[in-house]
Amino acid sequence: MLEEAVTRDAASNDHSNSHIVETPPTSRRGILLGGSLAAIGVAAGLGAPLGSRLHGGISSASAQGAPAAAKGSQPFDYPGKDKGLTLLGDRPLVAETPESLLDDDTTPISKFFIRNNGQLPEETKDADAWSLKIEGEVDKPLTLTLGELKKRFTAHNFRMVLECGGNGRSFYQPAARGNQWTNGGAGCAEWTGVRLADVLKAAGLKDSAKFTGHFGADPHLSGDTTKDAISRGMSIEKALEPHSLIVWAMNGEPLPHIHGGPLRLVVPGWPASLSSKWLNRILIRSTPHDGQGMGGTSYRVPTVPLVPGSNADGKTNFTDLTSMPVRAIITAPANGTRLPAAARDVSLRGAAWAGDHEVAKVEVSSDGGQRWHAMTLAKPKNRYDWVRWTGSLKLPSEGYFELWVKATDSRGVAQPHVATNWNPQGYGSNPMHRIAVLVG
Secondary structure, three states: OHHHOOOOOOOOOOOOOOOOOOOOOOOHHHHHOOOOHHHOOEEOEOOOOOOOOEEOOOEEHHHOOOOOOOOOOEOOOOOOOOOOOEEEEEOOEEEEOOHHHOOOOOOOHHHOOEEOOOOOOOOOOOHHHOEEEEEEOEOOOEEEEHHHHHHHOOEEEEEEEEEOOOOOHHHOOOOOOOOOOOOOOEEEEEEEEEEHHHHHHHHOEOOOOOEEEEEEOOEOOOOOOOOEOOOOOOEHHHHOOOOOEEEEEEOOEEOOHHHOOOOEEEOOOOOHHHOOOOEEEEEEEOOOOOOOOOOOOOOEEEOOOOOOOOOOOOOOOEEEOOOOOOEEEEEEOOOOEEEOOOOOEEEEEEEEEOOOOOEEEEEEEOOOOOOOEEOEEOOOOOOOOOEEEEEEEEOOOOEEEEEEEEEEEOOOOEOOOOOOOOOOOOOOOOOOEEEEEEEO
C-alpha cells in the first residue's frame, strides 16, 4: 500500500518539526529565452518571488490538463483517487488537488485532497456498529453506535469546504515546516450527518463545558499506542454552531475509509485538523484541550509579526488559527493553457471561500493588479459552501499573460499579493492565485 511505503524522508505532521522542502529559484527570463513553449511556466501562487515556483508547460486549448507537479512532489496512485492529485508525503499519506481539478461545483471523492496524521486504522466491517463516546463535563456521558446516531438524531446535509490549516504553506519565504501545499489542500463536498450540537445537548452540557477535545482511531506513526496521531479541540461555541456535524456520508455515499469513515467530524470554516477522522471519542472540557496538535506553534499564528525565518516556540504572542482566510482560485483555464491567436476574450471560472465569513467579491487582473475586473458570483447552497464564480477578460494582444484572481470577504479583507504573517509552521498563507496563458 502506498501509505506504508517509505521512498524518501518521512513527511512530518503539520504540527511537528517537519522536513523543509524548498524549490530553488529559477529565472523567468532564462525560461522565456529557452525557445521551447514546453519550458514556459508560471508561478502557482504569488507567495514566492516571481519564477521561484515555475511549473507546468503551455498546452493546447484542447488539452487543458493540470500543470506538471512542482519540484519535490511525486505522481499519485491510490485506489479510487484521480491520478492528477499530487503526492506531498507518503508517511503519513498527504496529497493535494491541482486547482484545475477543483472545477466541479461539488468536489468528487476521487478529486478530494487527503491529509492523514498517523497510520490508517483497520477498516471496520460493520459501519453501524462503530462506537462514539461523549464524556467529560456532561451530565449524562453517552456511548452511541453509528446506527444509534442515525436513528436518534435528525440528519442534515450541507455542502461545505474542508481546508487544511497549512493550505498555501509553500508560498512562504523562507520555507516553513510541513507539507508544502499550494492551493490544493481544500475541497467542497456534500456532508451528511447529525449536528454535533444535538449530540452534546443530549449528553447535557454542564456550566463548566467550555471546550472540546477530539480523538480518532488512527494509530500514531510510530505505532506507540500511548500516543495519539492527532487530538485537537475547539471552543464550545464553535462545537454548537449548527453546521458543525458528525458525518457518515460524503457526496451521498458512505464516508470512505481514507476520508475518516465510517465516522468523522466536519467543522467548517476552521482548519480541517479539527474535523477528526475515524472519530471515536469527544471529551468535553473546562479548559482548552492539550492534545497532540494543540499549543506551541501547532495550528497557531503570531499576534505580533515575526521576522521571517525566526525561531519561535509559540508560548507568547501566538493564538490558535480559527477562521481560515479568504481565498480564490482559477479552475479554468488550467495553468499553462495555449489559446488560439483570435482568443482575446478569455472565459474564466473558479471558486472562492472565506472561512467563517462570506465572499463579497472576486476580481481578476491580466496586468499584475494594475486594473481589476469583477467576476459574477453564484449563490452558495448554504453557509460554508464555496462560491463558484465566472466571467471573462479581454486581453489586449497575443502573447504571454498571467491572470491573477483576488477575493474579498464580507469584512472587506482581500487576499494579499504575497503570503503574510510568516510563522514557523506556515499557517494562514493565502496570496492571490495566478495562472499563465499563451495567446497565439
